[in-house]
Amino acid sequence: MVNLTIDDKQVTVPRDATIYDAAKACGVKIPILCHDKKLHPFGGCRMCLVEVEQMKGRLIPSCTTPATEGMIVKTMTDEIVKARKLVLELLLLKHPIDCPVCDAAGDCDLQNLTYEYKVNSNRFTDEKFNHAIDYDNPLIERDMNRCIHCGKCARICDEIVAFGAYTFINRGIEAKMGTEFDGPLNCEFCGSCVSVCPVGALNSRPFKFKARWWALTKTKSVCSYCGTGCQLTLGSKDGKVLTTIYDENQGFHNGQLCTRGRFGYQFINSDKRLTSPLIRKNGKLQPASWEEALEMVTSRLRAGKSDPASVAALATARLTNEELFLFEKLFRGTVGTDNIDHSAGFAHEALTVGAKASFGVAASPSVIADVQKANLLLVVKTDAYETHPVIGFEINLGVKRKGIDLRIVSDKKGKLSRLPGAKTLVHTPGAETALFNALCRSVIDQGLAVEDAAGLAELKKALTDATPEKAAAVCGLSAAEITALAKDFASAEKALIILPIGLGYPGHGSALASAAANLAILTGKIGKEGCGLLIMGEKNNSQGAVDLGIYPKSTGLSAQAIIEACALGNVKTLFVAGENPVVSYPNRAKVEKALDQVEFMVVSDLFLTETAQLADVVLPACSFAEKSGTFTSLGRRVQMVRQAIKPLALAKSDFEILNAINSALGGGSFANQGAVFAEIAASVPAYQGLTQAGLGDEGAVLPVAIAAKLVPVAGEAQPTFAGKLALVTGSALYHNGTMSRFGEGPMYVCPDGYAELCVADAALLKIAEGDLVTVTSGAGSVSLAAKVGKRVPQGVVFAPYHFGEGSINTITDGSAVTWVTVGKK
Amino acid sequence: MSSAPAEEIPAEEIDLSEANHIIDKYLTLPGNLMPVLQGIQDSYGFVPRPTIDLVAERLNVYPSQIYGVLTFYSQFHMKPRGRYIIRVCVGTACHVQGAERIVDTFFGRLGIGHAETSADLRYTFEKVACLGACGMAPLAMVNDDTFGKMTVQKVDEIVETYNQRPM
Known part of the structure; x- marks a missing residue:
């Protein structure tokens, strides 16, 4: 620690602090333009100049100068003010000063500082910039005339996003921020550059001319896409969510968002939202009143109480904890059926079955903070970046800044494989469990296993045949590669396994979760900081849905069994809260037929989804922006979702819907969602003692008591079919589930599904980028646009699942790999 | 990924073997981007677009960063130069x-x-x-x-x- 004096205030700061950090620590504000707490110091703008007693004769940039013992710093003298004014005059010389039409006005560091330093005239004159404005993409507008060359966009894109879209081009007065070959922006469109731009050079186009910054109501909430649980601030006005506002002090991610979080909010006020309840009359869905719709639903469920086995319910893991609790209470409690499930039944199995068996709790032992504390990260599938981009940013930061040894086992290469020093083992599709078994076996063979691990004898016995040599053939890797990875993982001081799960990853089930858990347990990597296994649920409240028991507990039917029972007529009443099985569950034709046959189906959703179109009653539900409650993210963090706008049209939150039904059926009612949370805190052990008020801005991490046990699982070789390609499904970078299709942002960037092939296979099949191809499996065939690249290995096709048109579940059946033929249409 | 207008890409195929050879030579050298680009310029007379993509791929440097370097130094040229x-x-x-x-x-x-x-x-x-x-x-x-x-x-x-x- 070092002691120094800033503006007559004594302050003690860590040895690696700069003068700027020290000033911040004692509440002295130093103006900055190019500095950002998330990025490496840059020292470009010269706004943060200060005077240091010991370094007299020149002004010192505080953001790049380390604080040293005994420093006496002045941050505001006449000379400093003069220097800062000069900086602003020079910046304003070329700047267009078009604040009246600039969306950054009110939230612009240059404007605010110009005002603060009263720069009302300029001693210099020069021509203004005359750069062409980039309107080429629908999300980010680049007006380089307003740019002040702070370089934050280029630095965040490199340091955190690891994409590198921006660079300084040219030199001297000609210099500007540009892209490769000075072309249009062609990137991931995460908008990180927009969020850190201190002026209006980079703008969010969907927000352009929508509202002045100061007129927005700002509401802190949690993103409703993936399971990461990024905090965000919604900017709303006149009952509409108009933008997400960057707040660098929010969450573990310091306000950093991905393209879904930043540009995916438009689904909230989409004109495709359901505006009124619908009831099927004469074969057509027609608008109806809430009374009529709810009466139909309650009378049906009331009748179902006498035959609970004929009632089933599916919920999406997007609902709040409070709504899921009520859902469980209504169906398992009041109606008395155990036929409840979510995420196709398999997308949560890694937690509900795998983690439950291996750790004794249906949750990950590790938390998000462990990612950056690890020495070695073992990521299952490069898709971890696509499924959870902000966790991807954490991985980028850890690898680039802290030199974390990144190992990836994947069926294809991806962005993560390009990080410095990253080692990717590309294995045969579907061989993950066999690979982890072989890694465990190799750890044991090399004498690196923890001797007292529970279940070691059984595991050793079960792994008799899982030698790296034998697994090598199954995985398409060499025994040496497997042995080396096992050794590195075991000998790393802190090693963490990252496993994404979800509807697109049918192979990431309980077996893989337990096999991965075995490796962590066997090497003593459980219960320690920076170690363990992080299972990443797909949806914003995947962990909450598991915690609140939205899956069959005893004799009930799982999601897939419910679909089958609908087809057989055993389930007569199906309640679907936000799920879209038609597009997201395996085997679309089977699902459609089953849902067509079920006697009575109710769907509550924001949109008239493919599933809702088959319903007898459709209830318009609320988005996360129209309600309050809590989500539990991966890493078990419970966070507060706060209502930003009133429900749209006649929409009601699932809380209101479920509460009304439950009370009509005599199951009691809750005064508000807060009362439900109190009930959760009282009855769900992990949530004990929590209050919504107590969650605050940070949220609370649920405790887990890990009882680690090695669980032998079979890792069988996937059958192969000569002349066919292995289709693996997954997540597209811009999408999550099927809801992102209603966000304009994600849809502009990735509007349709695609089939991704390697260059060699494409050449063999005479397929070029963009060609329409037919992908055929035993279950059916689907037309998709071809994407040709270097990501997937030969013999493999990748397709994302989110899309309704040409949905990939038309041809998949829930197995890890689907064997297909691909031909030009 | 990138998207330069078609006319900037030379019609005839560029032989990348010389560029590959230059990259091989400096592959393990820290800060190898400058000598690689200089080598390519010496060999081809300018830095052709396909070699930029190749360098980006093989040295794992962003194409944007290479473009930044090429436009910063007046010694580099991205269009063919006279004999x-x-x-x-x-x-x-x-x-x-x-x-x-x-x-x-x-x-x-x-x-x-x-x-x-x-x-x-x-x-x-x-x-x-x-x-x-x-x-x-x-x-x-x-x-x-x-x-x-x-x-x-x-x-x-x-x-x-x-x-x-x-x-």
Whole structure:
């Protein structure tokens, strides 16, 4: 620690602090333009100049100068003010000063500082910039005339996003921020550059001319896409969510968002939202009143109480904890059926079955903070970046800044494989469990296993045949590669396994979760900081849905069994809260037929989804922006979702819907969602003692008591079919589930599904980028646009699942790999 | 990934083997981007677009970053250059000795302006700030050959001479 004096205030700061950090620590504000707490110091703008007693004769940039013992710093003298004014005059010389039409006005560091330093005239004159404005993409507008060359966009894109879209081009007065070959922006469109731009050079186009910054109501909430649980601030006005506002002090991610979080909010006020309840009359869905719709639903469920086995319910893991609790209470409690499930039944199995068996709790032992504390990260599938981009940013930061040894086992290469020093083992599709078994076996063979691990004898016995040599053939890797990875993982001081799960990853089930858990347990990597296994649920409240028991507990039917029972007529009443099985569950034709046959189906959703179109009653539900409650993210963090706008049209939150039904059926009612949370805190052990008020801005991490046990699982070789390609499904970078299709942002960037092939296979099949191809499996065939690249290995096709048109579940059946033929249409 | 207008991409295929060879040579050297780009420029006469993509891929550097480096240093060129690079000094000493007349005469004889390349790729003409031989002012250079005490007559001689040289 070092002691120094800033503006007559004594302050003690860590040895690696700069003068700027020290000033911040004692509440002295130093103006900055190019500095950002998330990025490496840059020292470009010269706004943060200060005077240091010991370094007299020149002004010192505080953001790049380390604080040293005994420093006496002045941050505001006449000379400093003069220097800062000069900086602003020079910046304003070329700047267009078009604040009246600039969306950054009110939230612009240059404007605010110009005002603060009263720069009302300029001693210099020069021509203004005359750069062409980039309107080429629908999300980010680049007006380089307003740019002040702070370089934050280029630095965040490199340091955190690891994409590198921006660079300084040219030199001297000609210099500007540009892209490769000075072309249009062609990137991931995460908008990180927009969020850190201190002026209006980079703008969010969907927000352009929508509202002045100061007129927005700002509401802190949690993103409703993936399971990461990024905090965000919604900017709303006149009952509409108009933008997400960057707040660098929010969450573990310091306000950093991905393209879904930043540009995916438009689904909230989409004109495709359901505006009124619908009831099927004469074969057509027609608008109806809430009374009529709810009466139909309650009378049906009331009748179902006498035959609970004929009632089933599916919920999406997007609902709040409070709504899921009520859902469980209504169906398992009041109606008395155990036929409840979510995420196709398999997308949560890694937690509900795998983690439950291996750790004794249906949750990950590790938390998000462990990612950056690890020495070695073992990521299952490069898709971890696509499924959870902000966790991807954490991985980028850890690898680039802290030199974390990144190992990836994947069926294809991806962005993560390009990080410095990253080692990717590309294995045969579907061989993950066999690979982890072989890694465990190799750890044991090399004498690196923890001797007292529970279940070691059984595991050793079960792994008799899982030698790296034998697994090598199954995985398409060499025994040496497997042995080396096992050794590195075991000998790393802190090693963490990252496993994404979800509807697109049918192979990431309980077996893989337990096999991965075995490796962590066997090497003593459980219960320690920076170690363990992080299972990443797909949806914003995947962990909450598991915690609140939205899956069959005893004799009930799982999601897939419910679909089958609908087809057989055993389930007569199906309640679907936000799920879209038609597009997201395996085997679309089977699902459609089953849902067509079920006697009575109710769907509550924001949109008239493919599933809702088959319903007898459709209830318009609320988005996360129209309600309050809590989500539990991966890493078990419970966070507060706060209502930003009133429900749209006649929409009601699932809380209101479920509460009304439950009370009509005599199951009691809750005064508000807060009362439900109190009930959760009282009855769900992990949530004990929590209050919504107590969650605050940070949220609370649920405790887990890990009882680690090695669980032998079979890792069988996937059958192969000569002349066919292995289709693996997954997540597209811009999408999550099927809801992102209603966000304009994600849809502009990735509007349709695609089939991704390697260059060699494409050449063999005479397929070029963009060609329409037919992908055929035993279950059916689907037309998709071809994407040709270097990501997937030969013999493999990748397709994302989110899309309704040409949905990939038309041809998949829930197995890890689907064997297909691909031909030009 | 990138998206330059089609006309910037040379119609004929570029042989990347030389670029690969240069990259191999510097692959493990820290800070290898500069020597690799210089090597490519020496070998190809300019830095062709496909070699930029290749360097980005093989050195794992963002294409944007390479573009930033290429536009920062005036030594790099992304368009084909002439076989003979004529440079005329317009620094202080040459300027007072009438360098502008030499420049104007070259413009007239070659039909190209500053930093331009003739259509037949024989000449590229550049005005430069100082060539470091003020005693010989006014000074011109063609590739590595130096011509001191330049006169308008000498411009004609130089053009005549290099018109005869092989491409």
